Amino acid sequence: MLLPRLRQIHPDVDLTGYVERIVEGKRLLDIGVVSHSIRYFDDPGWRHGRLARAAVYCLGVDILAEPLRELARRGYHVRCVDATSDLDLGERFDFVFLGDVIEHVDNPVALLRFAARHLHSKGRVLAATPNPFSRKFVRQFRRQGVIVVNLDHLAWITPTMAYEIARRAGLEMTAYHLVKPFRRPKLALYQLIWRFRLAPVEYSFPDYLYEFAPLP
Numbered sequence: 001m002l003l004p005r006l007r008q009i010h011p012d013v014d015l016t017g018y019v020e021r022i023v024e025g026k027r028l029l030d031i032g033v034v035s036h037s038i039r040y041f042d043d044p045g046w047r048h049g050r051l052a053r054a055a056v057y058c059l060g061v062d063i064l065a066e067p068l069r070e071l072a073r074r075g076y077h078v079r080c081v082d083a084t085s086d087l088d089l090g091e092r093f094d095f096v097f098l099g100d101v102i103e104h105v106d107n108p109v110a111l112l113r114f115a116a117r118h119l120h121s122k123g124r125v126l127a128a129t130p131n132p133f134s135r136k137f138v139r140q141f142r143r144q145g146v147i148v149v150n151l152d153h154l155a156w157i158t159p160t161m162a163y164e165i166a167r168r169a170g171l172e173m174t175a176y177h178l179v180k181p182f183r184r185p186k187l188a189l190y191q192l193i194w195r196f197r198l199a200p201v202e203y204s205f206p207d208y209l210y211e212f213a214p215l216p
Helices: 001-007 015-024 038-042 047-054 065-074 110-119 136-143 157-168 183-195
Strands: 007-010 025-031 057-062 078-080 093-099 120-132 172-180 209-215
Touching: 001 007, 001 057, 001 065, 001 157, 001 172, 015 093, 015 120, 015 172, 015 209, 025 047, 025 110, 038 065, 047 057, 047 093, 057 065, 093 110, 110 157, 110 209, 120 136, 136 172, 157 172
Parallel strands: 007 172, 025 057, 025 093, 057 078, 093 120
Antiparallel strands: 120 209, 172 209
16 A cells, blocks of 8 residues: 555654754744644744744744734744635745644645645645544543544544645645654564554554645
């Protein structure tokens, strides 16, 4: 099958840290920067803050005008934009990052088209989204009989769905990443579990990070 060949495992870094490595010294468009609340802006782990510091230039967009005004006051480059629209921002980027956005929008194809519109020819779109097959959600289902993640979510985006959404948006999925730091003793145990298929690899990772490229 194609999808297992696209899977890449990164057991030594958190998801934001992995994206930081990729975008370091690059031009980045970060979509969905507010992260629900301005209270995160002072958190050292706030994702947009970390990525903006890593990139040589970072433009953040969101639909929440008031928090964006606060970010602009703090010196961040931001614009209030609907990232499912046909708008062209007039800038091109090495990477577009969608951090837990795709599961919120009415039209994920339009979201990826917007992202693709702002790429350089060899650019990449990175989209992070929760993994419904992870032990985090399986355990919640076993305990409670239901999974409640975020009441604003409209969908789970599994690898097969991401592949098809990308195709409809004029992109191709070039990889999907499973990213989570493991301490060494636990990592050795999980590597045995994955090797002998005692549990699926995806079971150990709470998020997917999809990577898309423009079609040739």
